[in-house]
Amino acid sequence: KAGVTQTPRYLIKTRGQQVTLSCSPISGHRSVSWYQQTPGQGLQFLFEYFSETQRNKGNFPGRFSGRQFSNSRSEMNVSTLELGDSALYLCASSLGGYTDTQYFGPGTRLTVL
Amino acid sequence: DQQVKQNSPSLSVQEGRISILNCDYTNSMFDYFLWYKKYPAEGPTFLISISSIKDKNEDGRFTVFLNKSAKHLSLHIVPSQPGDSAVYFCAASGTNFGNEKLTFGTGTRLTIIP
Numbered sequence: 001k002a003g004v005t006q007t008p009r010y011l012i013k014t015r016g017q018q019v020t021l022s023c024s025p026i027s028g029h030r031s032v033s034w035y036q037q038t039p040g041q042g043l044q045f046l047f048e049y050f051s052e053t054q055r056n057k058g059n060f061p062g063r064f065s066g067r068q069f070s071n072s073r074s075e076m077n078v079s080t081l082e083l084g085d086s087a088l089y090l091c092a093s094s095l096g097g098y099t100d101t102q103y104f105g106p107g108t109r110l111t112v113l
Numbered sequence: 114d115q116q117v118k119q120n121s122p123s124l125s126v127q128e129g130r131i132s133i134l135n136c137d138y139t140n141s142m143f144d145y146f147l148w149y150k151k152y153p154a155e156g157p158t159f160l161i162s163i164s165s166i167k168d169k170n171e172d173g174r175f176t177v178f179l180n181k182s183a184k185h186l187s188l189h190i191v192p193s194q195p196g197d198s199a200v201y202f203c204a205a206s207g208t209n210f211g212n213e214k215l216t217f218g219t220g221t222r223l224t225i226i227p
Contacts, residue, residue, distance in 0.1 A: 004156070033215075042117075042202065042219040043157070056214045090156050098208065099145060099164070102215065104156030 004105035018079040025093030032074040037088040086112045119218035132190040136203035143205035151200045
């Protein structure tokens with residue numbers, strides 16, 4: 001079974017631009033979660049989608065948004081990029097139930113100049 | 114406010130010995146805990162988990178211990194192998210605020226010395 005895939009793997013943008021990241025979950029998984037990893041902060045939860053609905057949300061500004069499609073693929077959008085948005089963005093998929101393991105993709109490394 | 118803390122940024126252990134990684138949490142609503150391992154340029158990989166109704170869970174060389182009264186969990190790796198060199202993250206979740214939302218610690222870099 002193929003793992004979680006994320007595209008693109010690397011991205012360079014400038015301040016003020018917007019960016020869209022994509023995540024394809026493991027086949028059969030209906031939950032997709034997004035995390036931001038920065039040095040010294042660990043992984044911080046952005047939001048989670050289950051069956052095309054946002055089910056949970058972390059403490060990030062409204063510039064960070066997401067959506068999920070009927071095939072469970074998910075996109076994350078960041079508008080009006082700031083230097084501090086430079087990070088590794090990870091998505092994870094699971095079956096969506098309590099204690100179901102979250103499987104992570106390799107991440108998208110975003111650099112904002 | 115860091116609700117899950119890994120106070121040791123790094124740890125070096127001789128091959129064949131026991132590696133002990135520690136994690137503390139502050140939110141008493143957490144009731145499910147996990148350990149993930151991360152290699153460079155890869156996403157975190159699930160290792161082992163434990164529910165708050167247990168105090169120990171084993172899977173091969175990996176054992177996780179949970180002390181609820183101290184709000185502390187630890188991961189024991191015995192015996193340690195060179196392939197165990199990676200960054201280890203502990204994570205926690207709770208049914209009261211969404212099981213799918215994992216709160217991670219900042220990670221401990223484990224280096225196994227041959």
